[in-house]
Amino acid sequence: MSSSTTTLLDAQDIYGGYGGADILKGTNLRANADEIVVIVGPNGAGKSTAMKAIFGLVKVRTGKVLFQGEDITNAKPEQMVRRGIAYVPQEQNVFPSLTVQENLEMGGYLMTGDLKPRMEKVYDLFPKLAERRRQPAGLMSGGERQLVAMGRALMVDPKLLMLDEPTAGLSPKLIDETFERIKQINAQGIGVLMVEQNAKQALAIASRGYVLATGANRHEDTGPNLLADPEVAEMFLGG
Amino acid sequence: MNDILQILIYGMVLGSVLSMGAIGVSMIFGILRFAHFAHGDFMTLGAYIGLTFIGVMGLSPWFALPAAMVGMAVVAVVIDQLLYRRIRRTQPVILLISSFGMALILRSLIQLIWGSENQTYASGIQFPWRLDVLGGLRIKPDHVWIVLISLGLVAGVHLFLTRTRMGKAMRAMSDNMDLALVSGIPAERVIIVTWIIGGALAAAAGVFLGIDTRLHPVMGWTTLLPVFAAAILGGIGRPYGAIVGGMIIGISMEMSTLFISAAYKPAVAFAIMVMMLIFRPQGIFKGTL
Ligand SMILES: Nc1ncnc2c1ncn2[C@@H]1O[C@H](COP(=O)(O)OP(=O)(O)OP(=O)(O)O)[C@@H](O)[C@H]1O
Numbered sequence: 001m002s003s004s005t006t007t008l009l010d011a012q013d014i015y016g017g018y019g020g021a022d023i024l025k026g027t028n029l030r031a032n033a034d035e036i037v038v039i040v041g042p043n044g045a046g047k048s049t050a051m052k053a054i055f056g057l058v059k060v061r062t063g064k065v066l067f068q069g070e071d072i073t074n075a076k077p078e079q080m081v082r083r084g085i086a087y088v089p090q091e092q093n094v095f096p097s098l099t100v101q102e103n104l105e106m107g108g109y110l111m112t113g114d115l116k117p118r119m120e121k122v123y124d125l126f127p128k129l130a131e132r133r134r135q136p137a138g139l140m141s142g143g144e145r146q147l148v149a150m151g152r153a154l155m156v157d158p159k160l161l162m163l164d165e166p167t168a169g170l171s172p173k174l175i176d177e178t179f180e181r182i183k184q185i186n187a188q189g190i191g192v193l194m195v196e197q198n199a200k201q202a203l204a205i206a207s208r209g210y211v212l213a214t215g216a217n218r219h220e221d222t223g224p225n226l227l228a229d230p231e232v233a234e235m236f237l238g239g
Numbered sequence: 240m241n242d243i244l245q246i247l248i249y250g251m252v253l254g255s256v257l258s259m260g261a262i263g264v265s266m267i268f269g270i271l272r273f274a275h276f277a278h279g280d281f282m283t284l285g286a287y288i289g290l291t292f293i294g295v296m297g298l299s300p301w302f303a304l305p306a307a308m309v310g311m312a313v314v315a316v317v318i319d320q321l322l323y324r325r326i327r328r329t330q331p332v333i334l335l336i337s338s339f340g341m342a343l344i345l346r347s348l349i350q351l352i353w354g355s356e357n358q359t360y361a362s363g364i365q366f367p368w369r370l371d372v373l374g375g376l377r378i379k380p381d382h383v384w385i386v387l388i389s390l391g392l393v394a395g396v397h398l399f400l401t402r403t404r405m406g407k408a409m410r411a412m413s414d415n416m417d418l419a420l421v422s423g424i425p426a427e428r429v430i431i432v433t434w435i436i437g438g439a440l441a442a443a444a445g446v447f448l449g450i451d452t453r454l455h456p457v458m459g460w461t462t463l464l465p466v467f468a469a470a471i472l473g474g475i476g477r478p479y480g481a482i483v484g485g486m487i488i489g490i491s492m493e494m495s496t497l498f499i500s501a502a503y504k505p506a507v508a509f510a511i512m513v514m515m516l517i518f519r520p521q522g523i524f525k526g527t528l
């Protein structure tokens with residue numbers, strides 16, 4: 001297991017859910033600044049719930065979320081953003097009636113100072129968005145919307161980028177492209193924690209991976225090791 | 240022909256009043272997710288605040304207008320903080336019923352403070368301009384001002400919503416509340432600005448109605464239905480649609496008097512609203528915001 005730099009995110013033994021029975025039953029997740037960490041698991045495993053719990057959108061009943069060593073358990077989303085955590089939800093992750101540019105501006109709402117340089121950085125990363133900056137996000141294709149969503153999150157210069165299924169519904173070509181971009185983002189020193197259904201490809205670029213089932217860790221290893229594990233392959237990777 | 244033009248002007252005046260109310264209803268629905276039933280009584284209260292400024296300070300109605308708008312903006316924020324904020328996280332139907340209660344409270348207060356008889360802003364008769372080119376069409380200066388100021392206010396709201404960070408945050412919140420929170424947009428601050436704008440424009444609607452007709456404690460309540468119709472026609476949650484919705488409803492209501500009794504004017508608004516809800520619930524501007 002790699003732990004070359006300081007731990008950015010450390011979620012320890014999380015229990016919690018939506019008010020009823022706990023969905024998360026002892027989830028542990030860690031991510032470093034130089035890592036791409038991938039969470040895989042069957043539908044309903046609690047992957048999205050785990051992301052929301054880390055970001056303060058789902059109540060953590062017991063357990064701790066540490067960010068750069070500080071306790072941020074159940075902090076408000078605004079606090080998360082200020083600390084440098086950006087989160088892209090699985091669904092409805094753009095403002096449809098706002099233009100691409102306005103979506104980016106909203107991502108940087110809390111930032112003081114000129115947003116232009118940040119925006120240019122996002123446009124450099126996603127040139128497609130630069131061409132479409134005046135178009136409402138709701139009129140764009142699924143792939144373009146995912147770029148807008150990621151761009152919005154990057155506007156705060158995050159230390160940690162949390163992505164929930166960034167390639168869902170994309171064509172194979174766009175999936176490849178999205179993973180390339182994620183690697184590029186990570187290369188800039190931004191830690192990435194992402195949930196992925198395209199497990200094979202995601203684990204291939206992952207520093208580490210977690211297999212989550214019924215709200216708890218089932219496996220944890222480096223990407224290549226998880227890919228090679230016959231049990232994991234059989235359970236989640238379609239053989 | 241002359242009659243029709245004359246009625247068209249009345250329709251535009253009524254349309255301006257309705258638009259001012261409908262923008263607020265539409266924004267409040269978009270951001271707070273409930274139909275604000277006290278909005279008609281916000282209009283009434285705005286009109287009476289204007290009356291007090293006219294009476295106490297001797298202002299003309301046009302100078303009382305900004306004062307009434309500021310006063311009503313403050314009242315709207317206070318009501319939100321005292322009542323609506325406390326039940327923000329409950330179901331929308333609870334907010335709707337509370338706003339209905341607030342409507343009754345405001346109306347009673349208005350009767351207590353200003354009495355229940357008809358009142359007017361100005362005594363005396365205003366002489367209309369006669370346009371001989373248009374076959375002796377008569378236009379009251381008041382009517383021209385009402386339409387022009389309304390257009391100016393709508394343009395102002397439009398610029399605010401499209402050019403300022405706060406305005407964009409309001410649109411973002413009405414688009415996707417959860418994502419707005421995730422982005423760190425301060426929801427409570429946006430809500431307060433929504434009430435400021437909604438309250439100020441409601442006061443404008445009330446003062447215009449007072450200038451055009453007379454003041455009465457139920458003047459706003461009886462206008463609420465066409466205001467809602469205008470908001471639905473323009474597309475709920477879409478402030479720019481509200482002016483078009485307001486004009487269509489206002490003109491239809493006035494035009495209907497050519498064919499049926501004026502007593503049926505609200506029924507015309509109601510009929511248009513029901514047809515919209517059945518055939519085009521997204522409003523006439525679906526997907527073009
Ligand atoms: N808003 C909610 N309120 C109540 N229960 C919810 C809510 N969202 C999800 N759940 C429940 O929590 C459990 C885990 O859901 P979650 O969305 O975290 O799964 P997931 O692993 O992300 O699945 P998927 O791969 O389909 O995205 C499911 O049983 C689901 O029904």
Ligand SMILES: [Mg+2]
Pocket residue numbers: 047048049090164
């Ligand atoms: Mg999910």
